[in-house]
Amino acid sequence: MRASVVVFPGSNCDRDAAVGLHAVTGHAPDMVWHGDSDMPHSDLIVLPGGFSYGDYLRSGAMAAHSPIMRAVVEQAKRGVTVLGICNGFQVLTETGLLPGVLMRNASLKFICRDVHLRREASTIAFAEAQPELDGVLTMPIAHKDGNYFADDETLDRLEGDGRVVFRYCDENGAVTPDANPNGSQRGIAGICNETGRVIGMMPHPERAIAPILGGSDGLSLLKHLVATLH
Amino acid sequence: MKARVTVTLKSGVLDPQGKAIANALASLGISGVDDVRQGKFIEVSLDETDPARARETVERMCRELLANPIIENYRYELEGA
Numbered sequence: 001m002r003a004s005v006v007v008f009p010g011s012n013c014d015r016d017a018a019v020g021l022h023a024v025t026g027h028a029p030d031m032v033w034h035g036d037s038d039m040p041h042s043d044l045i046v047l048p049g050g051f052s053y054g055d056y057l058r059s060g061a062m063a064a065h066s067p068i069m070r071a072v073v074e075q076a077k078r079g080v081t082v083l084g085i086c087n088g089f090q091v092l093t094e095t096g097l098l099p100g101v102l103m104r105n106a107s108l109k110f111i112c113r114d115v116h117l118r119r120e121a122s123t124i125a126f127a128e129a130q131p132e133l134d135g136v137l138t139m140p141i142a143h144k145d146g147n148y149f150a151d152d153e154t155l156d157r158l159e160g161d162g163r164v165v166f167r168y169c170d171e172n173g174a175v176t177p178d179a180n181p182n183g184s185q186r187g188i189a190g191i192c193n194e195t196g197r198v199i200g201m202m203p204h205p206e207r208a209i210a211p212i213l214g215g216s217d218g219l220s221l222l223k224h225l226v227a228t229l230h
Numbered sequence: 231m232k233a234r235v236t237v238t239l240k241s242g243v244l245d246p247q248g249k250a251i252a253n254a255l256a257s258l259g260i261s262g263v264d265d266v267r268q269g270k271f272i273e274v275s276l277d278e279t280d281p282a283r284a285r286e287t288v289e290r291m292c293r294e295l296l297a298n299p300i301i302e303n304y305r306y307e308l309e310g311a
Binding site for chain 2: 094
Protein backbone atom coordinates (compact mmCIF):
# COMPACT_ATOMS: atom_id res chain seq x y z
CA MET A 1 0.00 0.00 0.00
CA ARG A 2 1.81 3.11 -1.24
CA ALA A 3 0.52 6.65 -1.00
CA SER A 4 1.78 9.82 -2.65
CA VAL A 5 1.19 13.46 -1.83
CA VAL A 6 1.53 16.02 -4.62
CA VAL A 7 3.27 19.21 -3.54
CA PHE A 8 2.48 22.40 -5.46
CA PRO A 9 4.13 25.75 -4.78
CA GLY A 10 1.73 27.15 -2.18
CA SER A 11 0.52 23.81 -0.81
CA ASN A 12 0.40 24.06 2.98
CA CYS A 13 -1.32 20.87 4.14
CA ASP A 14 1.05 18.46 2.40
CA ARG A 15 3.02 17.68 5.57
CA ASP A 16 -0.17 17.19 7.60
CA ALA A 17 -1.45 14.83 4.93
CA ALA A 18 1.86 12.95 5.03
CA VAL A 19 1.62 12.49 8.82
CA GLY A 20 -1.94 11.19 8.51
CA LEU A 21 -1.06 8.83 5.67
CA HIS A 22 2.02 7.55 7.48
CA ALA A 23 -0.18 6.76 10.48
CA VAL A 24 -2.74 4.78 8.49
CA THR A 25 -0.47 3.05 5.94
CA GLY A 26 2.62 2.45 8.06
CA HIS A 27 4.83 4.08 5.39
CA ALA A 28 5.90 7.63 4.77
CA PRO A 29 4.19 8.63 1.52
CA ASP A 30 6.17 9.79 -1.51
CA MET A 31 6.13 13.57 -1.77
CA VAL A 32 5.88 14.42 -5.47
CA TRP A 33 6.83 17.86 -6.79
CA HIS A 34 4.42 19.60 -9.19
CA GLY A 35 7.12 19.96 -11.85
CA ASP A 36 7.71 16.20 -12.08
CA SER A 37 5.98 14.47 -14.91
CA ASP A 38 6.12 10.91 -13.57
CA MET A 39 4.10 9.58 -10.67
CA PRO A 40 5.76 6.95 -8.46
CA HIS A 41 3.74 3.76 -8.10
CA SER A 42 0.82 4.72 -5.85
CA ASP A 43 -2.39 3.10 -4.66
CA LEU A 44 -3.57 6.42 -3.31
CA ILE A 45 -2.71 9.94 -4.49
CA VAL A 46 -3.55 12.88 -2.25
CA LEU A 47 -3.83 16.44 -3.56
CA PRO A 48 -3.40 18.52 -0.43
CA GLY A 49 -4.88 21.78 0.79
CA GLY A 50 -3.22 25.14 0.42
CA PHE A 51 -3.03 27.88 -2.15
CA SER A 52 -1.33 26.30 -5.14
CA TYR A 53 0.23 28.97 -7.36
CA GLY A 54 -1.22 31.61 -5.05
CA ASP A 55 -4.76 30.87 -6.29
CA TYR A 56 -3.89 32.91 -9.41
CA LEU A 57 -6.69 33.22 -11.99
CA ARG A 58 -8.99 30.78 -10.11
CA SER A 59 -8.28 28.43 -7.19
CA GLY A 60 -6.69 25.30 -8.63
CA ALA A 61 -6.61 26.60 -12.22
CA MET A 62 -2.82 26.76 -12.55
CA ALA A 63 -2.17 23.52 -10.67
CA ALA A 64 -4.61 21.72 -12.96
CA HIS A 65 -2.22 22.37 -15.85
CA SER A 66 1.03 21.52 -14.03
CA PRO A 67 3.15 18.66 -15.42
CA ILE A 68 2.38 16.26 -12.55
CA MET A 69 -1.38 16.64 -13.02
CA ARG A 70 -1.18 15.03 -16.45
CA ALA A 71 0.24 11.96 -14.69
CA VAL A 72 -2.39 12.17 -11.92
CA VAL A 73 -5.23 12.33 -14.46
CA GLU A 74 -3.75 9.34 -16.27
CA GLN A 75 -3.47 7.35 -13.01
CA ALA A 76 -7.02 8.33 -12.01
CA LYS A 77 -8.31 7.08 -15.35
CA ARG A 78 -6.56 3.78 -14.68
CA GLY A 79 -8.49 3.46 -11.42
CA VAL A 80 -5.95 4.70 -8.87
CA THR A 81 -7.71 6.35 -5.91
CA VAL A 82 -7.28 10.12 -5.72
CA LEU A 83 -8.33 12.21 -2.73
CA GLY A 84 -8.38 15.98 -3.18
CA ILE A 85 -8.68 17.95 0.03
CA CYS A 86 -9.69 21.64 -0.05
CA ASN A 87 -7.35 23.13 -2.69
CA GLY A 88 -6.96 19.55 -3.94
CA PHE A 89 -10.75 19.44 -4.52
CA GLN A 90 -10.49 22.72 -6.42
CA VAL A 91 -7.71 21.25 -8.56
CA LEU A 92 -9.82 18.15 -9.32
CA THR A 93 -12.73 20.28 -10.56
CA GLU A 94 -10.36 22.39 -12.68
CA THR A 95 -8.91 19.27 -14.34
CA GLY A 96 -12.42 18.03 -15.05
CA LEU A 97 -11.95 14.82 -13.02
CA LEU A 98 -14.84 16.04 -10.88
CA PRO A 99 -17.79 18.17 -12.05
CA GLY A 100 -18.73 21.61 -10.78
CA VAL A 101 -16.64 24.38 -9.31
CA LEU A 102 -15.75 25.78 -5.87
CA MET A 103 -16.76 29.43 -5.85
CA ARG A 104 -16.10 32.24 -3.38
CA ASN A 105 -17.88 31.61 -0.04
CA ALA A 106 -21.30 33.25 0.06
CA SER A 107 -20.13 35.29 3.07
CA LEU A 108 -16.98 36.40 1.18
CA LYS A 109 -15.05 35.46 4.32
CA PHE A 110 -12.25 33.00 4.84
CA ILE A 111 -13.70 30.46 7.26
CA CYS A 112 -11.45 28.41 9.52
CA ARG A 113 -13.36 26.36 12.07
CA ASP A 114 -14.66 22.90 12.84
CA VAL A 115 -17.73 21.78 10.93
CA HIS A 116 -19.94 18.72 11.18
CA LEU A 117 -20.43 16.54 8.19
CA ARG A 118 -22.31 13.41 7.33
CA ARG A 119 -21.44 10.68 4.91
CA GLU A 120 -24.35 10.14 2.55
CA ALA A 121 -25.91 6.70 3.01
CA SER A 122 -26.23 6.34 -0.76
CA THR A 123 -22.66 7.25 -1.65
CA ILE A 124 -20.58 4.89 -3.74
CA ALA A 125 -17.36 6.23 -2.13
CA PHE A 126 -16.46 4.67 1.23
CA ALA A 127 -19.22 2.19 0.34
CA GLU A 128 -18.25 -0.43 2.91
CA ALA A 129 -17.77 2.18 5.59
CA GLN A 130 -17.34 1.01 9.10
CA PRO A 131 -19.77 2.20 11.78
CA GLU A 132 -17.27 4.83 12.93
CA LEU A 133 -17.89 6.70 9.67
CA ASP A 134 -21.68 6.47 9.99
CA GLY A 135 -22.35 9.16 12.56
CA VAL A 136 -21.65 12.85 12.48
CA LEU A 137 -17.99 13.57 11.73
CA THR A 138 -16.23 16.68 12.96
CA MET A 139 -13.23 18.24 11.24
CA PRO A 140 -12.09 21.72 10.25
CA ILE A 141 -12.66 23.68 7.10
CA ALA A 142 -10.21 26.44 6.17
CA HIS A 143 -11.11 28.10 2.89
CA LYS A 144 -12.46 31.14 1.12
CA ASP A 145 -13.48 29.31 -2.07
CA GLY A 146 -15.53 26.35 -0.91
CA ASN A 147 -18.96 27.22 -2.21
CA TYR A 148 -19.78 24.19 -4.36
CA PHE A 149 -21.64 25.08 -7.52
CA ALA A 150 -22.96 22.98 -10.38
CA ASP A 151 -26.10 23.30 -12.50
CA ASP A 152 -29.26 21.53 -11.30
CA GLU A 153 -28.96 18.81 -13.90
CA THR A 154 -25.44 17.95 -12.69
CA LEU A 155 -26.52 18.07 -9.04
CA ASP A 156 -29.48 15.75 -9.73
CA ARG A 157 -27.17 13.35 -11.54
CA LEU A 158 -24.63 13.39 -8.69
CA GLU A 159 -27.37 12.66 -6.15
CA GLY A 160 -28.98 9.99 -8.32
CA ASP A 161 -25.68 8.21 -8.88
CA GLY A 162 -24.59 8.23 -5.23
CA ARG A 163 -21.79 10.68 -5.97
CA VAL A 164 -22.53 13.14 -3.18
CA VAL A 165 -20.15 11.83 -0.52
CA PHE A 166 -20.44 14.36 2.31
CA ARG A 167 -22.86 17.11 3.30
CA TYR A 168 -22.47 19.76 5.98
CA CYS A 169 -24.85 19.08 8.86
CA ASP A 170 -25.52 20.21 12.41
CA GLU A 171 -24.30 18.30 15.46
CA ASN A 172 -27.35 16.03 15.23
CA GLY A 173 -26.75 15.16 11.60
CA ALA A 174 -29.47 17.39 10.15
CA VAL A 175 -28.57 19.08 6.85
CA THR A 176 -29.90 22.62 7.36
CA PRO A 177 -29.14 26.01 5.80
CA ASP A 178 -27.61 27.11 9.12
CA ALA A 179 -25.19 24.18 9.06
CA ASN A 180 -23.97 25.16 5.59
CA PRO A 181 -20.86 27.29 6.18
CA ASN A 182 -20.17 28.56 2.67
CA GLY A 183 -23.34 28.53 0.56
CA SER A 184 -22.61 25.24 -1.21
CA GLN A 185 -25.45 23.96 -3.35
CA ARG A 186 -27.49 21.36 -1.46
CA GLY A 187 -25.03 21.50 1.45
CA ILE A 188 -22.43 19.54 -0.51
CA ALA A 189 -19.04 19.15 1.22
CA GLY A 190 -17.62 16.34 -0.92
CA ILE A 191 -18.30 14.44 -4.13
CA CYS A 192 -16.77 11.61 -6.14
CA ASN A 193 -16.49 10.50 -9.76
CA GLU A 194 -18.48 7.72 -11.47
CA THR A 195 -16.35 4.96 -9.92
CA GLY A 196 -16.16 6.43 -6.40
CA ARG A 197 -12.36 6.42 -6.63
CA VAL A 198 -11.76 10.11 -7.25
CA ILE A 199 -12.99 11.99 -4.20
CA GLY A 200 -12.93 15.73 -3.50
CA MET A 201 -13.84 17.30 -0.17
CA MET A 202 -13.48 20.75 1.38
CA PRO A 203 -13.13 19.69 5.07
CA HIS A 204 -9.65 18.65 6.21
CA PRO A 205 -9.42 15.06 7.53
CA GLU A 206 -5.63 15.45 7.90
CA ARG A 207 -6.18 18.21 10.46
CA ALA A 208 -8.27 15.92 12.68
CA ILE A 209 -5.98 12.97 13.31
CA ALA A 210 -5.38 13.16 17.08
CA PRO A 211 -7.27 14.33 20.15
CA ILE A 212 -4.66 17.04 20.71
CA LEU A 213 -5.70 18.54 17.36
CA GLY A 214 -9.33 18.62 18.45
CA GLY A 215 -10.43 15.22 17.25
CA SER A 216 -9.56 12.16 15.24
CA ASP A 217 -12.52 11.70 12.90
CA GLY A 218 -10.20 12.55 10.02
CA LEU A 219 -7.91 9.67 10.97
CA SER A 220 -10.92 7.30 10.88
CA LEU A 221 -11.76 8.58 7.45
CA LEU A 222 -8.22 8.10 6.11
CA LYS A 223 -8.01 4.69 7.78
CA HIS A 224 -11.17 3.56 6.09
CA LEU A 225 -10.13 4.95 2.72
CA VAL A 226 -6.88 3.00 2.94
CA ALA A 227 -8.66 -0.15 4.13
CA THR A 228 -10.80 -0.17 0.98
CA LEU A 229 -7.62 -0.18 -1.14
CA HIS A 230 -6.13 -3.37 0.25
CA MET B 231 -1.24 42.05 -31.91
CA LYS B 232 -3.08 42.19 -28.62
CA ALA B 233 -6.08 40.24 -27.43
CA ARG B 234 -8.26 41.88 -24.81
CA VAL B 235 -10.18 39.13 -23.06
CA THR B 236 -13.14 39.78 -20.76
CA VAL B 237 -14.33 36.97 -18.52
CA THR B 238 -17.72 37.36 -16.85
CA LEU B 239 -19.87 35.19 -14.63
CA LYS B 240 -22.80 33.57 -16.42
CA SER B 241 -26.16 35.03 -15.57
CA GLY B 242 -27.78 33.04 -12.79
CA VAL B 243 -24.44 32.37 -11.09
CA LEU B 244 -24.43 34.10 -7.72
CA ASP B 245 -21.80 36.85 -7.50
CA PRO B 246 -21.28 37.74 -3.83
CA GLN B 247 -18.40 40.07 -4.73
CA GLY B 248 -20.65 42.02 -7.10
CA LYS B 249 -23.23 42.27 -4.34
CA ALA B 250 -20.62 43.58 -1.89
CA ILE B 251 -19.56 46.22 -4.44
CA ALA B 252 -23.21 47.24 -4.93
CA ASN B 253 -23.58 47.63 -1.16
CA ALA B 254 -20.38 49.70 -0.98
CA LEU B 255 -21.66 51.97 -3.77
CA ALA B 256 -24.91 52.45 -1.85
CA SER B 257 -22.98 53.33 1.30
CA LEU B 258 -21.05 55.96 -0.71
CA GLY B 259 -24.39 57.54 -1.49
CA ILE B 260 -24.24 56.58 -5.18
CA SER B 261 -27.80 55.70 -6.02
CA GLY B 262 -29.46 54.23 -9.08
CA VAL B 263 -27.37 51.03 -9.11
CA ASP B 264 -29.57 48.04 -9.93
CA ASP B 265 -26.94 45.34 -9.96
CA VAL B 266 -23.15 44.85 -10.09
CA ARG B 267 -21.39 41.85 -11.64
CA GLN B 268 -17.62 41.49 -11.28
CA GLY B 269 -15.47 39.92 -13.97
CA LYS B 270 -11.86 39.75 -15.15
CA PHE B 271 -9.97 41.56 -17.86
CA ILE B 272 -6.90 39.88 -19.33
CA GLU B 273 -4.63 41.41 -21.97
CA VAL B 274 -2.53 39.00 -24.02
CA SER B 275 0.21 40.09 -26.43
CA LEU B 276 0.58 37.74 -29.39
CA ASP B 277 3.33 37.53 -31.97
CA GLU B 278 0.75 36.25 -34.48
CA THR B 279 -0.01 38.60 -37.38
CA ASP B 280 -2.83 36.63 -39.02
CA PRO B 281 -6.18 37.54 -37.39
CA ALA B 282 -7.84 34.19 -38.15
CA ARG B 283 -5.02 32.23 -36.56
CA ALA B 284 -4.91 34.65 -33.63
CA ARG B 285 -8.64 34.08 -33.05
CA GLU B 286 -8.09 30.35 -33.07
CA THR B 287 -5.33 30.67 -30.46
CA VAL B 288 -7.28 33.05 -28.23
CA GLU B 289 -10.38 30.83 -28.42
CA ARG B 290 -8.29 27.92 -27.24
CA MET B 291 -6.70 29.82 -24.36
CA CYS B 292 -10.12 31.05 -23.24
CA ARG B 293 -11.69 27.59 -23.40
CA GLU B 294 -8.83 25.75 -21.73
CA LEU B 295 -7.59 28.19 -19.10
CA LEU B 296 -8.74 31.80 -18.96
CA ALA B 297 -12.42 31.01 -18.32
CA ASN B 298 -14.11 28.17 -16.48
CA PRO B 299 -16.99 27.31 -18.84
CA ILE B 300 -19.11 25.96 -15.98
CA ILE B 301 -19.62 29.41 -14.47
CA GLU B 302 -18.03 31.91 -16.84
CA ASN B 303 -18.50 33.39 -20.31
CA TYR B 304 -15.73 35.06 -22.27
CA ARG B 305 -15.44 37.51 -25.10
CA TYR B 306 -12.44 39.19 -26.66
CA GLU B 307 -11.34 41.70 -29.19
CA LEU B 308 -8.12 41.80 -31.17
CA GLU B 309 -6.22 45.04 -31.36
CA GLY B 310 -3.87 45.62 -34.29
CA ALA B 311 -5.59 42.95 -36.38
